[in-house]
Amino acid sequence: MDVTISQSRVEGHVRAPPSKSYTHRAILAAGYGDEAVVTDPLVSADTRATMRAVEAFGGTVDRTDGSRLVVSGFDGRPEVPDDVIDCANSGTTTRLVTACGALADGLCVFTGDESLRSRPQGPLLGAIQQLGGRAESTRGNGQAPLVVGGHTGGGAVSIPGDVSSQYITALLMAGAVTDDGIDVELETELKSAPYVDITLEVLADYGVTAERTDDGFSVPGGQSYRPEGGEYAVPGDFSSMSYLLAAGAVAAADGGAVVVESARPSAQGDSAIVDVLEAMGAAIDWDREAGEITVSRASLSGTTVDVGDTPDLLPTIAALGAIADGDTVIENCEHVRYKETDRVSAMAEELGKLGASVTEERDRLTVHGSESDLVGARVDGRGDHRIVMSLAVAGLVADGETVIEGGEHVDVSFPDFFDAMASLGVDVVHDE
Numbered sequence: 039m040d041v042t043i044s045q046s047r048v049e050g051h052v053r054a055p056p057s058k059s060y061t062h063r064a065i066l067a068a069g070y071g072d073e074a075v076v077t078d079p080l081v082s083a084d085t086r087a088t089m090r091a092v093e094a095f096g097g098t099v100d101r102t103d104g105s106r107l108v109v110s111g112f113d114g115r116p117e118v119p120d121d122v123i124d125c126a127n128s129g130t131t132t133r134l135v136t137a138c139g140a141l142a143d144g145l146c147v148f149t150g151d152e153s154l155r156s157r158p159q160g161p162l163l164g165a166i167q168q169l170g171g172r173a174e175s176t177r178g179n180g181q182a183p184l185v186v187g188g189h190t191g192g193g194a195v196s197i198p199g200d201v202s203s204q205y206i207t208a209l210l211m212a213g214a215v216t217d218d219g220i221d222v223e224l225e226t227e228l229k230s231a232p233y234v235d236i237t238l239e240v241l242a243d244y245g246v247t248a249e250r251t252d253d254g255f256s257v258p259g260g261q262s263y264r265p266e267g268g269e270y271a272v273p274g275d276f277s278s279m280s281y282l283l284a285a286g287a288v289a290a291a292d293g294g295a296v297v298v299e300s301a302r303p304s305a306q307g308d309s310a311i312v313d314v315l316e317a318m319g320a321a322i323d324w325d326r327e328a329g330e331i332t333v334s335r336a337s338l339s340g341t342t343v344d345v346g347d348t349p350d351l352l353p354t355i356a357a358l359g360a361i362a363d364g365d366t367v368i369e370n371c372e373h374v375r376y377k378e379t380d381r382v383s384a385m386a387e388e389l390g391k392l393g394a395s396v397t398e399e400r401d402r403l404t405v406h407g408s409e410s411d412l413v414g415a416r417v418d419g420r421g422d423h424r425i426v427m428s429l430a431v432a433g434l435v436a437d438g439e440t441v442i443e444g445g446e447h448v449d450v451s452f453p454d455f456f457d458a459m460a461s462l463g464v465d466v467v468h469d470e
Contacts, residue, residue: 041426041445041456043433044465045414048285049294052458054301056080057275058451059233062088062130063207063240064270066138068109069097070215071244071263076107077271083449084128087150091135094119095142111263114215118144118187125150125182127378127421127450129157130204136162136186137208140171141215145187153378153421155182162205165195169220192218192259199228199254200373207237210257214246219259221251229373231347232307239305243270274300274329276308278452280354281427283311285462286333287320288361289434295321295334296462302329307348314355317341318362340364340407349374349381352403353428356385359405360394360412361435372401378422378450388417388429392436414438423450430459 061080068074069092079085081101089099092109096117100108116138123139125132125148132148136159139146149155160180166173171190176183192213197205206222213220228234234255241248241257245264248257279298286296303309303326312331315322318341321334340362345352352374359366374381386398395409414436419426421444433440445468448455460466 039444039446040469041442042467042469043430043440043442045437046289046434046464047291048289048296048434048462048464049291050462051297051299052282052462053299054274054279054282055452055454056272057306058082058084058277059130059236059306060240060272061085062134063211063237064272065089065092065099065107065109066134066211067240067244067263068270069095069111070114070211071111072113073110073268074263074265075269076109077269078105079107079272080275080451082451082453083126084131084451087126087128087131088135091123091125091131094123095138114262116142118142119146122147122149125154127151127154129154132182133159133162133202133204134208134211136184137166137212140166140173140186140188140190141212142187143189145172145185147183147185149183157181157376158201159184161197161201162208165197165205165209166190168195169193192216192220194221194223196223196225198226199224200226203228203230203233206234206255210237210241210248210255213257213259214241214248214261214263216259219257221256222254224254229346230307230349232305235305273302273304275451276306276311277350280308280311280351281431281455282458283315283322283331283333284354284358284431285434285459287315287322287335287338288358288431290333290335291463295332298331300329301331302326308351310348311351311354314341314343314351318358338362340366342367342369344370345374346370349377350424352381353385353424354431356389356403356405357428357432359407360389360392360410360432362407364408366405366407368403370401371403379420379425381422381425384420384422384425385428388425389432391415391417392432392440412436414440416441416443419444419447421447423447423452427452427455434464
């Protein structure tokens with residue numbers, strides 16, 4: 039689906055969608071338990087993949103009420119699925135349920151779309167093997183399709199921390215229901231560390247103990263997943279919020295502002311977008327108690343941002359850099375190349391089509407805002423929800439019309455994104 043964004047001014051109140059990261063973890067945590075209700079979940083293409091996996095392991099997910107998911111779990115003992123589990127485009131689903139599938143008595147097979155089948159899973163497979171389970175890539179390249187199982191037990195594993203924090207999340211969630219628990223030793227510095235903080239927060243809310251150690255993480259075995267009162271509420275998503283905040287910072291109407299609701303503090307590293315915007319000179323105010331962030335248009339200046347812990351913010355920051363004065367330098371970003379697409383190259387190339395001056399290096403992306411003059415063009419969303427939404431932000435400022443190919447991919451994390459933008463006054467045209 040092509041989506042056309044015209045140069046626009048924005049203002050008004052808009053509610054951020056629920057967090058995708060928290061929703062994934064909450065659904066699987068409920069699956070590991072007996073029964074729980076997940077309230078205010080994000081129901082999207084990615085989280086539906088996690089729901090399907092829970093059901094394939096013997097649980098049920100009742101979605102009859104859009105604001106609640108009633109999950110009957112498999113109580114720590116996943117069944118061997120009747121069929122291959124298709125994780126579609128969801129890398130989070132794949133990694134989290136791969137560790138879960140390793141607990142099954144038989145073998146589980148996981149696959150997904152072309153993009154997912156190109157993402158690295160080798161370190162997680164190696165960790166499962168260290169724990170005595172079977173874990174293989176059918177093509178022998180550390181990528182899906184994956185075959186895991188063998189009733190993996192607990193124990194100690196060592197794993198790199200600089201490829202994906204989701205490996206650690208997967209092991210901690212599975213380790214809680216093993217007999218002996220799992221001790222994770224990190225071989226390298228942990229990237230995207232706030233995502234493990236999210237995991238620890240969700241585990242605690244489900245009554246599961248896990249902790250940091252001197253060299254990694256540890257989760258005792260023999261635990262049960264039971265949220266207090268039988269319910270878990272999903273907070274708003276700062277990754278998705280970043281596009282709404284960026285829109286206000288670059289395109290708010292004169293005398294107007296964008297007010298983003300459902301912005302209460304949590305362990306989400308991507309709340310750093312507030313700090314980034316402040317560093318760039320945005321007029322932004324966060325009422326943490328009310329859970330509202332107000333942002334108005336201001337002249338932005340380039341800054342330097344390390345995205346080692348916040349990889350999902352790179353596309354948003356790159357789009358802001360193309361509009362700001364001076365250089366915006368995004369550092370420590372090599373791991374961002376292993377997402378739904380190579381987001382470093384994707385943003386460099388697509389912003390370039392709009393007239394931005396960008397210098398791409400392996401671990402750094404520099405956007406030369408003073409040398410950029412954005413003009414509407416046809417750009418490719420690369421089948422990646424975050425690329426699509428970030429290009430839409432750039433389109434608010436580009437002269438003329440910006441046509442974004444693959445607009446439907448926002449369904450992965452923010453299904454109502456274009457409706458939300460239209461509610462703020464953006465001129466949006468969908469071409470089915």
